[in-house]
Amino acid sequence: MIYVLHIEPPYKHAAHYIGFTENGDVEQRIAKHLQGKASPLIKAAIEHGHKVELALVLEGDRALERRLKRRGGHGHSICPRCRPAYLANRRAIAASKEGHPPSGPKRKERNADVRRSMG
Ligand SMILES: [Zn+2]
Numbered sequence: 001m002i003y004v005l006h007i008e009p010p011y012k013h014a015a016h017y018i019g020f021t022e023n024g025d026v027e028q029r030i031a032k033h034l035q036g037k038a039s040p041l042i043k044a045a046i047e048h049g050h051k052v053e054l055a056l057v058l059e060g061d062r063a064l065e066r067r068l069k070r071r072g073g074h075g076h077s078i079c080p081r082c083r084p085a086y087l088a089n090r091r092a093i094a095a096s097k098e099g100h101p102p103s104g105p106k107r108k109e110r111n112a113d114v115r116r117s118m119g
Contacts, residue, residue: 001020001021001022001023001024001025001026001057001058001059001060002018002019002020002056002057002058002059002060002064002065002068003018003019003020003021003026003029003030003054003056003057003058004016004017004018004019004054004055004056004057004058004068004075004078004079005017005018005019005030005033005042005052005053005054005055006052006053006054006055006075006079006081006082007042007045007050007051007052008050008051008052008053009050010050011041011044011045011048011050013074014041014045014074015074015075015076015079015082016055016074016075016076016079016082017033017039017041017042017052017075018065018068018069018075018078019033019038019039019065020060020061020062020065026054026057030054033052034046034052053081055079055080055081055082056078056079056080
C-alpha cells in the first residue's frame with residue numbers, strides 16, 4: 001500500500017511524504033509516523049509543530065511509490081487536499097503562457113513595415 005502524508009504547513013520544502021507499507025499495515029505505520037518513529041522528516045515536522053495528516057492511501061507496490069515520488073508537484077498532484085489548488089495554479093500558468101501571443105503578430109507586422117520602407 002502507498003500512503004501520502006500531508007504536512008500543514010509545509011515543513012521546509014516538504015508538503016508531503018509518500019511512503020510504502022505492506023498491505024493491512026497502514027494504520028500501524030501511520031501511528032509510528034505520528035510518534036516520530038518512521039521517518040526523520042515527519043519526526044522533525046511534528047517536533048516543529050506542523051500538522052501531519054494521512055491524505056491518501058493507494059493500492060500499489062514500491063514501483064508505484066517510486067513513480068509517484070518522481071512525479072512533479074512534490075505530491076501536490078496526488079494529494080486530495082492540495083490537488084484542486086495545484087491544478088488551478090497549473091491552469092493559471094498555462095493561461096498566462098497562452099496570453100502572450102497577441103503581442104507577437106504585431107511585432108512581426110512592424111518588422112515587415114520596416115523591411116518594406118527600407119526596400
Ligand atoms: Zn497535500
